[in-house]
Amino acid sequence: MDSQSRAFESSAEPALLSAGTPLSCPRTMPVQALTPRTPASVIGALFTALFALPRALVLAPAVISRSRRA
């Protein structure tokens, strides 16, 4: 939205005032997903974190040094 372009607009069109609101400018809000994690996915995520952290700490430097040698 370009707010600068509307800096000089009046806040509402006088002819529409009796309607209570400005003219509608419809656009729907997409509904967001709030899918709960299943117990299995929570355990899976925990395991992933459990393995991902040591791998990131221990293995990542080795991977980097190998790629450098190559």
Add this chain to the structure above:
Amino acid sequence: MPDLDSGVAPRRWLYLFLVVASTVAAVTQMLGVLQEGGLTLREGAILLLFAILFAWIASSFWLTLFGAFARLTKTNVMPLKPPSGVSAARTAILMPIYNEDVSRVFSGVRAIWESAGSDFDFYILSDSTNPAQWVAEEMEWQKLKTALDAANIFYRHRTRNIGRKAGNIQDFCENWGQLYDYMVILDADSLMTGKTLAHLVGLMDANPRAALIQAPAQIVGRHSLFARIQQFSSSVYGPIHTAGLAWLQGADGNYWGHNAIIRVHAFMQYCGLPRLPGKPPFGGEIMSHDFVEAALLRRAGWDVWMAPDIGGSFEEPPPTISDYLLRDRRWCQGNLQHLRIVFARGLTLPSRLHLAMGIMSYVASPLWLLLLIVSGIEMLNYAPAPGAGFIGTEPSLALAVSYAAELGVLVLATLVLLYGPKILAMIVLLEDAEATRAHGGTGAVIMSVIFESLFSTLFAPIVMLQHSWYILSILLGISTGWSSQHRGDRALPLGFIARGFAAHTVIGIVATAVLWNTGAFGWYVPLLAGLWLAIPLVLVTSSPLLGRWTRSESLFLTPAETRGLKVLDRAHALAGSHEELSADARQLVLDDAGVRELHLSLLAGTPAPEDRTRLWALREQAARRDTSRFSREDWALLLSDAESLKALGSIG
């Protein structure tokens, strides 16, 4: 773009360490007491409940300690870039209302409008289901627009309240959201100064990653004793709490539903709330939408901040304990519903913590009650194990092992955690001579903190029982409706209070009878006292007269009272001079051409009701001016149909 608050991670680790370390220390101490002769199942339960509750109060204590430190060292807890220059952004100020006191709503809007000038567009978004209030709102809106000659105050009424308050805001966004860069959400009792509103807009302009900035509302403006105690607590204890929170959460902030500015396009893109599967209380529309919206914005990568030092943001407290607990019933259900959301995919860990802490603020009560019950049973069955005393190698008289010292340390630690934040807040306040004077001076502040602590000690067990009942009723599937809040001062009648709080008193008396002969009765007295005194406590604290008397005695004074608050005083003056309608507002739509014309112009574009048969019958009766037996629903139906009203107008 660089991270605005890179130092937040070490602070969080330190905070976590302090909470865990203090809990581990307390649990170890408790374990030493309980494990004498082996840990029974009951003792295990006591230990578990103790650990959870201790961690809960420790988390609050350390939070306020962080806040006190930040205040005393004058640390900037909100590292946002400051506003620069005049904003060209368009901002809408939204006040969603639902069967609220019309004079209060429009006085508040007018006071804010006068403070903010014409830089903002105001939207009164009505979901009122009471037809008389609906028409009265329309008339007040027209009166206000005429009085201010303001083209930027709008009014919209929804005949179907889809999605409650969140749905009301969504309806605004879907119809007019694209016209605005930002929106400021207010509650029906919110007040904000023009300076604060302009500052919030400037902060949003200067920080394009920020989707939401919460301006913590200071509670002000009521006169009952209960309200004045809350206002004092908010004014004295609030600053270190919000400073601690802001300092620890950084850009992972939360949204408290009102007195916040929101970037409209971020909100529209990421805050469309789904209906939760299943029936209420756990399924259906999301009741406490604010925490969820903040979590969704964070999930999408937007920043959510709190601005604890911004000032100029106010709301009014519930006037009585009864009103406070009634509001809590709705909040309790809303927060428990978050059990369905806390594990939703993709949310950030701090967002999950916000949701979990909201849940815990209610679940703590039944856990505490359970701890008291289990420890009470333990006391009833307690037989001191004889200790082995020796004089040299000869066994001496058997003596009971005493754990008074260990228990004393635990009680002392608990007291520090519960009352320490109050003392810390008082110290921070007393460091500031100007602020101390605004609260009535050093003596007044100290006396007020002592009396407030006494009150909160008596009040806590009442809240515990009430919250426990709420949770039980919610688990039994009893859903709360959507009732409007009572916001005005009123002394509650004794009969009403007795009906509401007799159960608390009876439970207190029964618990006293059961525990009387145990050696631990003395430990329970501070808790039982709140229950014994529940009825007189509610009665006394609901009194506006006592509220005014304590004010004359310099107790619970706040800067809003000692120095005045322009926007609040103006709103009160306007509400005080408000003229009530002498006629039935609904009937005026039929009898007064001007009111009917206004109502019809505001109905324009609203779909006609579907129940045409009933509508015809109502129309016939209204044509004969036979409306005395009309129900609320009948009036709502008739007033929603432009065609019928036009026809009735032409007859009249």
